[in-house]
Amino acid sequence: MTGYTGLYQRLYRPRVPILWWVRRRSYLLFVLRELSSVFVAWSVVYTLLLVHAVTAGERSYRGFLAWSARPQVLAVNVVALLFVLFHAVTWFALASRAVVVRVRGRRVPGVWIVAANYALWAVASAIVAWVVLR
Amino acid sequence: MADTITLEVARYRPEQEDEPTTQCYEIPMRREWTVLDGLNHVKDRLDGTLSFRWSCRMGICGSCGMTIDGDPVLACETFLTDHHPGPVRVEPLRNFPVIRDLVVELTDFMAKLPHVMPWLVADEPPPDTEYLQKPAEVDEYQQYSMCINCMLCYAACPVYGLERDFLGPALIALAQRYNLDSRDHGDHDRLEILSAPEGIWDCTFVGECSRACPKGVDPAGAIQRYKLEAAKRTVRSLLLPRGRR
Amino acid sequence: MTVVRRPVEPLLWLAFSAGGVLAALLVPALLLLFGVAFPLGWLPAPGYPHLDAVVRHPLVRLVLFALCVLALFHAAHRLRYTVRDGLQLRRLSGLIDASCYGAALAGSAAAGYLLLAAG
Ligand code: SF4
Ligand code: FES
Numbered sequence: 001m002t003g004y005t006g007l008y009q010r011l012y013r014p015r016v017p018i019l020w021w022v023r024r025r026s027y028l029l030f031v032l033r034e035l036s037s038v039f040v041a042w043s044v045v046y047t048l049l050l051v052h053a054v055t056a057g058e059r060s061y062r063g064f065l066a067w068s069a070r071p072q073v074l075a076v077n078v079v080a081l082l083f084v085l086f087h088a089v090t091w092f093a094l095a096s097r098a099v100v101v102r103v104r105g106r107r108v109p110g111v112w113i114v115a116a117n118y119a120l121w122a123v124a125s126a127i128v129a130w131v132v133l134r
Numbered sequence: 135m136a137d138t139i140t141l142e143v144a145r146y147r148p149e150q151e152d153e154p155t156t157q158c159y160e161i162p163m164r165r166e167w168t169v170l171d172g173l174n175h176v177k178d179r180l181d182g183t184l185s186f187r188w189s190c191r192m193g194i195c196g197s198c199g200m201t202i203d204g205d206p207v208l209a210c211e212t213f214l215t216d217h218h219p220g221p222v223r224v225e226p227l228r229n230f231p232v233i234r235d236l237v238v239e240l241t242d243f244m245a246k247l248p249h250v251m252p253w254l255v256a257d258e259p260p261p262d263t264e265y266l267q268k269p270a271e272v273d274e275y276q277q278y279s280m281c282i283n284c285m286l287c288y289a290a291c292p293v294y295g296l297e298r299d300f301l302g303p304a305l306i307a308l309a310q311r312y313n314l315d316s317r318d319h320g321d322h323d324r325l326e327i328l329s330a331p332e333g334i335w336d337c338t339f340v341g342e343c344s345r346a347c348p349k350g351v352d353p354a355g356a357i358q359r360y361k362l363e364a365a366k367r368t369v370r371s372l373l374l375p376r377g378r379r
Numbered sequence: 380m381t382v383v384r385r386p387v388e389p390l391l392w393l394a395f396s397a398g399g400v401l402a403a404l405l406v407p408a409l410l411l412l413f414g415v416a417f418p419l420g421w422l423p424a425p426g427y428p429h430l431d432a433v434v435r436h437p438l439v440r441l442v443l444f445a446l447c448v449l450a451l452f453h454a455a456h457r458l459r460y461t462v463r464d465g466l467q468l469r470r471l472s473g474l475i476d477a478s479c480y481g482a483a484l485a486g487s488a489a490a491g492y493l494l495l496a497a498g
Contacts, residue, residue, distance in 0.1 A: 009148070009233060009239075010148035010149075011148075011231035011232060011233060011239055012146050012148070012152075012153065012154060012231065012232040013231045013232075014228065014229075014231075014232070016229075016292070016295045016296055016467070018466070018467060020292055020295070021292070021465055023204075024204070024342075026340075026341075026342055026345070027292060027340070027342070030338075030340045030341070030342075031461065031465055034338070034457050034458075034460065034461040034465075035461060036457075037453060037454035037455075037456075037457035037458050037461075038454065038458065040398075040402045040406060040450050040453060040454045041450070041451060041454035041455075041458075041486070043402075043406045043409065043410050043414075043450070044446070044447045044450050044451055044454075044486065044490070045486070046410070046413070046414060047409060047413075047443065047446075047447065048447060048486075048489060048490055048493055050413055051434055051443065051493050051494065052493055054427075054430050054431055054434045055431075055434060055493070058427040058431075061427050061430065061431075062427075065417065065418070065424055068413065068414065068417070068418045069418040069419075073418070074414075074415070074418050074419070077410060077414030077415055077418070078414075078415060080410060080414065081407065081410050081411060081414060081415055084402070084406050084407050084410055085407055087399075087402060087403060087406075088402075088403035088404075088406075088407055091399050091400070091402075091403040092403065094339060094341070094358070095399075095400070097352070097354065097355040097358055097359075098355070098358030098359055098361065098362055099359075099362065100359060105270070120404060121403065121404055121407075124404040124405055124408070125404075125405075125407065125408035128405060128408040128409060128412070129408060129412065131433055131439070132412055132413075132425055132430075132433065133412075133422070133425060134429070292464065293464060296464055296467060296469065297469065329388070329389070331388065335388045335392070338460045338461075338464065361389075361392055362396075364389050365389040365390070365392055365393045365396075367389075368386045368389035368390065369389075369390075369393070371386070372386060
């Protein structure tokens with residue numbers, strides 16, 4: 001018995017385990033989704049390195065191409081691509097819940113917003129590919 | 135189908151133990167039984183000392199929230215057949231202090247509740263007659279008014295587990311329920327508390343609250359909508375001259 | 380209308396969101412081409428004169444600059460929360476915020492130099 005009266009409450013306060021995000025699949029997916037940001041940042045750095053190489057001249061551009069074909073760099077980029085795709089897919093799914101679009105006073109259903117996002121994604125990717133490969 | 139199933143129930147009896155323990159009960163396996171029916175069988179026939187909350191048995195009162203096989207659910211809406219062959223692990227809701235067995239302490243929520251002003255704030259006295267609304271105006275907030283305060287969303291939210299001061303999913307959804315009501319004019323007053331760091335900005339859109347909610351309230355969606363709204367207001371207040379804000 | 384008293388959070392969130400959109404729209408294609416398809420030889424890498432002209436185009440530079448800055452702030456914002464909650468380091472949140480946004484600022488400065496000032 002604790003306390004001097006039977007009415008005294010002794011609450012049990014559970015602690016959140018340090019690795020709480022491995023306890024549930026959905027928490028793990030959430031943390032992976034958030035960690036995609038590391039690879040977004042990497043992609044920015046990689047793009048800037050490319051821009052730097054191109055502005056520095058043809059020789060350094062060739063050097064960049066050779067560097068980007070090294071197995072380590074390639075491995076990083078493949079992983080980064082998977083994470084960036086994960087980011088895009090989850091982002092489009094979630095954005096439809098934050099944004100309320102109204103057409104003639106009626107709320108546009110979420111699926112339409114998701115579909116519009118994917119359409120925009122396709123267009124943006126096509127433009128990138130066209131500019132680079134033309 | 136076996137004729138019995140085991141409930142592995144977390145027990146915490148503060149007068150005799152410092153940490154929760156597990157006790158197993160073997161109960162009849164009935165197709166039409168929910169976990170709550172199983173617990174009531176235990177209470178009536180096997181062990182009268184087991185404590186848990188319940189009232190309506192039909193997903194209305196919001197008092198039977200528990201962690202069943204790891205998920206925050208209403209015990210009265212969780213059928214034994216879906217957890218067959220068991221054992222079924224029954225624990226108190228996560229993220230709350232435990233008073234006894236499956237009963238958790240909700241004072242934190244109750245203390246925060248009035249801060250979001252969950253009532254109609256009006257500039258002028260309401261009309262003497264009925265306060266009429268168009269169906270479209272009701273649609274704006276109806277989803278957010280379905281909350282039964284079952285706290286499943288708080289149990290599902292890792293941010294609430296880590297940060298006691300976080301207002302949490304149901305309260306922000308509740309604030310939105312009034313913000314979006316055409317009869318309410320309290321949105322500026324609520325902005326202050328909602329846009330504090332412990333309000334919407336603590337949320338990282340894990341989205342588990344909306345998955346846990348038995349009433350389709352979608353608190354996560356409400357919070358993200360409100361983030362967008364607060365951001366728009368900030369930009370407007372920074373760009374527009376004082377008078378036009 | 381009430382003025383939001385701490386306007387930083389909403390502005391950081393706006394940058395986070397804009398960065399999230401831009402990153403989702405543009406980065407997969409860019410990374411697929413330059414990070415995977417060209418190095419693996421799935422597609423021939425573009426010739427130097429063409430890419431040089433592309434990179435010099437002011438519109439391309441502007442889009443790349445916006446992408447870099449906003450995507451970096453997007454990453455900083457997410458990482459800040461992930462480190463704080465994932466490792467339970469709320470006590471250190473000042474330090475975490477400063478390092479995350481500081482890194483994003485530094486990266487943005489580098490992007491500004493490469494894309495707007497140099498070459
Ligand atoms: S929002 Fe849903 S999960 Fe949260 S308390 Fe209300 S009904 Fe329960
Ligand atoms: S007993 Fe009322 S909601 Fe379950």
